[in-house]
Amino acid sequence: MNYRIFRDINQLAGRYSLLDTIMITISQKARYLYILLLILMWFRNNFYKKITLYAGISTGVTLLINIFIKRFYFKPRPFLRHKVHLLPPSPSKKNSSFPSTHITLASALATSVLFYKRLLGCIMWLLAFLIGLSRIWMGQHYPSDIIGSALLGSLTAIVVNITVRVWNPFIRRILHTCNHFTNNSCYDNWKRNY
Known part of the structure; x- marks a missing residue:
């Protein structure tokens, strides 16, 4: 089933140059x-700065988990096992198919934002879905890799959201420092001294 879905999507690659692009x-x-x-959110107000920081924590933790899994688990890419339509750029043969770094990070970000801003979170999830589809289209991941990676990124963001009390002192300190720095008199003093 996993390979059949992969094949149904991947066989379209190479047929339509516009879609490939x-x-x-x-x-x-x-x-x-x-x-x-994230940059646009950062410069809006403190509420959006908090969302950006929580998203950053979620993606950082997700990236560490991703690296850990890839260190101890290897799943061959589809092009190593099957004849596929592989579109460039081709990943290394030594790079595991699961988890997909693209999808784990995209889903962690989208889920983090979704907790606080639903419309923006849904837009980010739509983009994550398109990223996952493109990775299958290009012959680089199986559908199960995409689904598993999306779950991994989402679960990490959920855990960060559940443990928000652990992160709040860190978040408050960063916001305090940023607000203090952007205060005109503080910024002017800093400019004069440096």
């Missing part, structure tokens, strides 16, 4: 859209 662009460039959204 769109999928490659989504796969490689969507992270910059996430970064742009």
Whole structure:
């Protein structure tokens, strides 16, 4: 079933150059859209700064878990086991198919934002879905890799949200420092001294 779904999606690669270009662009460039959204949120107000910090914590923890799993578990990429339509850029043969770093990070970010801003979180989840589809389209991951990675990123964001009391002192300290720094007199003093 997993391979059949992979094959049904991946067999479309190479047939339509416009769709291939769109999928490659989504796969490689969507992270910059996430970064742009986080930067825009950061400069709105303290509420959005908190969301950005929680999303940063979720993605940081998710990245550590991702690295840990890849150190002890290896699942061959689809192109190592099957004849696939592989679109560039090709990942290393030594890079595990599960978990997908693209999807774990995208789903952690989307879930973190979803807790506080539903519309923006849903938009980020739609983008995460498109990233996952593009990774299958390009021949780099199985559907089970995408689903498992999305669950991993989401669960990490949920745990960070549940343990918000643990993170709050850290968040408050960063916000206090940022607010103090952006205070005009403090900023002017800093500029004069440096």
